[in-house]
Amino acid sequence: MSHTLGIRQAQKQKTRQALLDAALGLLEEQSLSSLGLREVTRAVGVAPTAFYRHFRSTADLGVALVEEALGSLHPMIRTTVSTTGDSEERITRTIELIARHVDGYPAHVRFIARERHGGVQPVREAIRDQLARFAQEVKDELAKDPVSAGWSEDDLLMLAHLYVDQMLITASLFLEALEGPEQEREERTRHVAQVATRQMRLIGLGRLHWLD
Amino acid sequence: MSHTLGIRQAQKQKTRQALLDAALGLLEEQSLSSLGLREVTRAVGVAPTAFYRHFRSTADLGVALVEEALGSLHPMIRTTVSTTGDSEERITRTIELIARHVDGYPAHVRFIARERHGGVQPVREAIRDQLARFAQEVKDELAKDPVSAGWSEDDLLMLAHLYVDQMLITASLFLEALEGPEQEREERTRHVAQVATRQMRLIGLGRLHWLD
DNA sequence: AATTACAGAGAACAGTTGTTAACTGCATGG
DNA sequence: CCATGCAGTTAACAACTGTTCTCTGTAATT
Known part of the structure; x- marks a missing residue:
């Protein structure tokens, strides 16, 4: 190869x-x-x-950084959102994965959060494209779930985007907790995880009753 | 006065x-x-x-801009999220308010979205504080709603944060639509509004079934 | 073994930056 | 009415920026 x-x-x-x-x-x-x-x-x-x-230029370098930060993340997303296990288990797994990723690659996470709406157009576009790909992939996984029976393609995609945005926000909050003073770190991390878990749970509930 | x-x-x-x-x-x-x-x-x-x-310094100016962009927004938030009307009506009203605000103050919205995770610490903190205030205010309004009966303070706040983040994401998407080519603008704006509405609706459904 | 391709060095360029000091003119308060 | 305060000016500073052209050494190709 x-x-x-x-x-x-x-x-x-x-x-x-x-x-x-x-x-x-x-x-x-x-x-x-x-x-x-x-x-x-x-x-x-x-x-x-x-x-x-x-x-x-530095803008060009920025685009390369987007590729480095997000390019290799697709398989990880796919397997994490995949439909094995019940919904509560899936949530816990996802939050833990995010926490672990932020821990392992804090600078990459910061870069993406910062430049997603940053001042350099080509970089913004590169990030937008990657996130759209993530949303598509999440949508594909959601579609496999029996819960999604009867859902329109549009609705699946809007839910996928909700999930992706939620994951990014959570990652950014984990990062903030990580950057704070050492003694507060553990508690803040736990707090972020707890809140994020309940938000995901609430979204999951909305999902269950979408077709009522 | x-x-x-x-x-x-x-x-x-x-x-x-x-x-x-x-x-x-x-x-x-x-x-x-x-x-x-x-x-x-x-x-x-x-x-x-x-x-x-x-x-x-320019950082100092940035903090002043945060005040200008978000300081006067509190009463608007309060009245919009207030509990008059049914939930569908409230959603429509909120999305419309966001669209109108982005239309009227695009540069302010861009500034907040950009610098929320930007490279200047004091500005990030100023934005974080203002958004936390928004979340508190939204929480207070949610608490008045009979639907919130039996909810813990923590859960109300986590929902409030979810709403605030969702509003910011929506604002940013409206802005992107606004910046695009003129001919696509109307359609993209409509699309953003439609997706955001359904996401809010889904979150509202999750809220209704939270205590099951 | 001779030639080419090319990653990196070096020097120089015109512009830009933040910050300092000493100034000027005028609205304000005694 | 006069003295003070202070918003804004002018000039100068050392340091920094992106970009150009020319050069060098060496890996790769023939």
């Missing part, structure tokens, strides 16, 4: 990844629209002009 | 407002963290140093 890269290409990808990592780090305290190309290269320890060998 | 300002104070407030307006305009195409103070003063036609007579 994968072709072994030459020394040349391998080194190039290494610097490219270093640029992405450095940018992600710098973006913890600012938005993409204020991220300077020199700032990034300085953090990596490479000449400013080297940047152009990998990206046309 | 209001004291007539002297010529001096009046002129000062005028330039201050001009700075806020100019900033809001410039923020349509970038984030606050990349907004330069010189950029703002240049747009107003005033010396860069004049900026310091009104704000300590």
Whole structure:
């Protein structure tokens, strides 16, 4: 499947990844629209002009970051929302997955939450497209559930979007809890999980009675 | 109630407002963290140093913008979520109010959506505080509704947050529709309204069956 | 073994930035 | 009416920005 890269290409990808990592780090305290190309290269320890060998601009780098942050998430979503187990079990599993993901990739989560409505159009569009894909996938999983019998395609999609937005909000709240003072962290995390669980439960109830 | 300002104070407030307006305009195409103070003063036609007579920094200006964008919105929220009319009527009224508000103050809405998770901490906090106030107020209105009989305070607040977040997402979607090409605008607006209405309806259904 | 392709370095450019200091003019309060 | 306060100006600063052109070393190709 994968072709072994030459020394040349391998080194190039290494610097490219270093640029992405450095940018992600710098973006913890600012938005993409204020991220300077020199700032990034300085953090990596490479000449400013080297940047152009990998990206046309910081906006271009931002789009690559969207791919890195969301591109590999699709299978995870699919399997999590999948229809095994009862609804309460599915909710617990989903919330836990979100918490774990935020824990593992806080900078990626922050980046997406920040730039979803951020000041750089191409990045906003890239995020919007990925989220729309997520919604589609969630819709497909929902459709398999017997509870969805009799639902129109439109209604399935509107519910899927509700779920996706809810998951993003929850992720952002987990992140805030994570960034706060250490001693409050555990309690705040528990609180976020509890609230999010009940919100999902309420949405699930609405779903059950949709066709009344 | 209001004291007539002297010529001096009046002129000062005028330039201050001009700075806020100019900033809001410039923020349509970038984030606050990349907004330069010189950029703002240049747009107003005033010396860069004049900026310091009104704000300590652009972050400070951002906090003032939060106040301007959300501060005056509380009475509106209260009356809209108030318990007159049946639930379907209330939903229609709310969605229409959001659409009208986005139409009247698109730049404010964009600013809030953008900076809620933006790169400037004090601004994020100011927005978070205002939204928490909104949630409290929505909770108070929900508590008056007979449907809320038997609900715990915590559950009322979690529902209120769900509503507030939903309203913000809807506002942001209306804004996107508004920014798109003129010919698609009407249809996209209608579509956003339709989806948002059904999501609110579904949440309302979940609310009705919460105590089952 | 000779040639090419190309990732990265280096230097220089014109513009921009936030912040400081010392100033000017005028509305205000005594 | 005069002295003070203060919104806004002017000038200058060191530091920073994105982008260009030229160059170098070396991996890859022939």
